[in-house]
Amino acid sequence: MKELQSYLGGAWVSGDGDVKEVVNPSTGEALASLRSVGDLAEAVAHARSVGGKNLRAMSLPQRGEMLKALAKLMHEHREELLELSVRSGGNTRGDAKFDVDGATGVLGTYAYLAKSLGEGPWIAVSDPVEVMRGSKIKAQDVLVPRHGLAIHINAFNFPAWGMVGKLAVSLLAGMPVLSKPATSTVALAARIGEIIVESKIIPEGAFSLLVGSAGNLLDQVEAQDVIAFTGSADTGLRIRSHEAVMKSGARVNVEADSLNAVVIGPDVEQGSELFDLVIRDCVTELTQKAGQKCTATRRILVPQSRLEAVREALLDRLGEIASKTGDTSQDGVRMGPLSTRAQLDDARAGIKVLEASARRILGDPERSDFGADGFFLEPVLLEATEDAAKDPAAAFHNHEVFGPVATLLPYDGTVEAAASIIAAGEGSLVSTLYTDDRGFAATAVAEMAPYLGRLVVASEKSAGASISPGCVFPVVVHGGPGRAGGGAELGGTTGLALYMQRTTIQGGGSQLARML
Secondary structure (H helix, E strand, O other), rough: OOOEOOOOOOEOOOOOOOOOEEEOOOOOOEEEEEEEEOOHHHHHHHHHHHHHHHOOOOOOHHHHHHHHHHHHHHHHHHHHHHHHHHHHHOHHHHHHHHHHHHHHHHHHHHHHHHHHOOOOOOOEOOOOOOOOOOOEEEEEEEEEEEOEEEEEEEEOHHHHHHHHHHHHHHHHHOOOOEEEOOOOOOOEEEEEEEEHHOOOOOOOOOOOEEEOOHHHHHHHHOOOOOOEEOOOOOHHHEEEEEEHHEEEEEEEEEEEEOEEEEEEOOOOOOOHHHHHHHHHHHOOOOOOHHHHOOOEEEEEEEEEEEEEEHHHHHHHHHHHHHHEEOOOOOOOOOOOOOOHHHHHHHHHHHHHHHHOOOEEOOOOOOOOOOOOOOOOOOEEEEEOOHHHOOOOOHHOOOOOOOOOOOEEEEEEOOHHHHHHHHHOOOOOOEEEOOOHHHHHHHHHHHHHHHEEEEEEOOOOOOOOOOOOOOOOOOOOEEEEOOOOOOOOEEEHHHHHHHHHEEEEEEEEEHHHHHHH
């Protein structure tokens, strides 16, 4: 059985902790083992000094060419990575593509963005302005690389996209990276790390990989460092409140829990292309990656007059997928397992929590006849009453089940009622509005947007070209307020700004013109 190693201080190293196995979540078969590294002080110092210096010595176009080469490298290894994603993550091939190709896409997008950023060591992000009327002294804002380490603590659900996506942005910004993948799906991230190191595309010290636990990593945090975390709100809170993090004032970006919603407008008619899009998107977001996506739909807001039609359509489509849930290495399987036994146990417990506020109308959380000894959970759909949907204390507004689980929430068809339900989630990454009523849509944007990182508006006219709302694009900001963590990743230069210092340069107008 292969031992997965960490890449620290420019060398592959084995840890000194207890041996931990990484398993195939479809079968329980052991795939690899690893041992955690305890003391990370030297590795962090090496990455900061050597990696940071080497990256900052490169121009932005040179860093862009580096990302372009990495994208090509990922594509060359695509089939190997897809096969490993199916085995190590329990993904269908389609889900594996979503992860692996998404990673390659971020590399390509930021490589292209580099062409527009100029040749200098900084990025000008504002025009010069007079500091006061008639003055020859002007001020202009620039972004410069921070002189620290980008610490990436990634979630288990996207071992490729999460790792490589963050890596692409950090490297272009000029910050070295220490990537710490989640242990349960680390096999894919570790293989990507091996491919990157073997290629020698990234300069010495600019990429480190930590498998296993985080050890004393956070104890090493300093003021110029950036921590980008994806995972649970509880872990995000522990990171933010860590003594070294708080004392240093290091920048922390958190992408956490998110009770994403769908809002079906009262004008959406059964049999229309827009109605069909609603059902298709809901099913996709409920079952893709077995519902283990931070952008997956958790609450489905349905006008009372459309409830029966939406319910029956979803029961039909989800019931079909329930019959095709199992080992993703087998033909005909439409949905695979959750990532770990602990995830399955948490999901089953979470469904019981939701059942305090809604009744289950589809799915048996205790079902075990999936043809394989894995961590399977068939699609589960619950339905609340209209009165329960209005209650901010209801479980579905406060508890996320990270799996193929969603709740139908009837509402009276008004923007006011829908917006209050959205707000009860206390901050989400993304929600989707389906309507052809321009007035309804405009009012909904104004009332719902403060609680969302992204609002997707779908209409009959755009239905044919619509993309599933759970897709995250490199040019769009990924993050959300409140419960979702308050972070902001990607979004072109927005993502770069996380790893760079925005500084105002003030001086004579001609001096600034020559310098910037």
